[in-house]
Amino acid sequence: MAELNLTERQAGDITILDMDGKVTIGEGSVALRNTIRRLLGEGKKKIVLNLSGVGYVDSSGIGEFVSSFTAVNKEEGSLKLLNLTQKIQDLLAITKLLTVFDVYDSETDALSSFK
Amino acid sequence: MSAEKTELKLPSRLESVDEAATEAANFAERNDFGDEVLFAVDMAVRESVANAVKHGNKLDETKPVEITFENSTAGLAITVRDFGEGFAVEEIPDPTNPENLLKATGRGILFMRSFMDEVEWFNHAEGGMIVKMLKKR
Numbered sequence: 642m643a644e645l646n647l648t649e650r651q652a653g654d655i656t657i658l659d660m661d662g663k664v665t666i667g668e669g670s671v672a673l674r675n676t677i678r679r680l681l682g683e684g685k686k687k688i689v690l691n692l693s694g695v696g697y698v699d700s701s702g703i704g705e706f707v708s709s710f711t712a713v714n715k716e717e718g719s720l721k722l723l724n725l726t727q728k729i730q731d732l733l734a735i736t737k738l739l740t741v742f743d744v745y746d747s748e749t750d751a752l753s754s755f756k
Numbered sequence: 757m758s759a760e761k762t763e764l765k766l767p768s769r770l771e772s773v774d775e776a777a778t779e780a781a782n783f784a785e786r787n788d789f790g791d792e793v794l795f796a797v798d799m800a801v802r803e804s805v806a807n808a809v810k811h812g813n814k815l816d817e818t819k820p821v822e823i824t825f826e827n828s829t830a831g832l833a834i835t836v837r838d839f840g841e842g843f844a845v846e847e848i849p850d851p852t853n854p855e856n857l858l859k860a861t862g863r864g865i866l867f868m869r870s871f872m873d874e875v876e877w878f879n880h881a882e883g884g885m886i887v888k889m890l891k892k893r
Contacts, residue, residue: 666806667770699802700863708860728795735870736863737852 645669661694664702686718693724764823768813776805787827796871803864804836812838831892839884
């Protein structure tokens with residue numbers, strides 16, 4: 642089984658990526674990078690990463706969130722994070738990235754933030 | 757308490773990160789460390805072994821990564837050695853500086869320091885770098 646499974650949903654022009662697994666050095670980080678690249682290539686620039694199924698992230702995974710964020714911003718899009726576990730929130734706090742990312746614990750709130 | 761020490765020698769490939777983390781978890785459980793220690797050790801081992809494999813040995817599989825886990829009265833001590841060119845830890849940029857926040861890399865050492873009680877780097881006398889870490893019981 643892949644380290645990270647990504648399932649795509651649309652809510653209007655917003656793409657929600659339901660993530661299940663680990664975002665760590667190697668396969669997990671690469672899977673996220675490739676998916677974000679593909680979405681941007683398809684003109685999908687409003688993206689929500691739903692991390693409810695992600696139990697583990699390392700520094701490489703945090704780096705991949707940052708790369709995704711900057712890649713989407715470069716295309717004048719917007720990327721939000723949804724349903725972070727406490728441990729992932731702690732990692733974002735340690736790295737001072739909670740001030741960089743828009744973080745939500747409700748999908749409704751995440752979707753309405755794009756309006 | 758009976759001291760236990762485990763030594764591992766793994767090839768410099770990314771799969772070794774998971775292998776080292778699994779061994780660390782087994783060691784910590786066998787020696788009755790709690791969940792908080794398990795999480796910290798898992799994170800520190802993954803980050804230090806990833807650094808050794810990728811930045812130290814530059815994915816050269818002929819260069820091993822040597823790892824030790826030791827249970828003592830102080831806690832769980834870990835060493836990770838690579839056979840690379842070494843680096844000066846004080847020259848690694850602080851990833852929490854505003855100018856570095858949006859960089860994709862450079863957070864591994866911060867995580868090791870955040871989750872372990874002691875972390876020190878040394879140039880090994882016979883080449884390469886060694887990082888020594890302690891998580892108190």
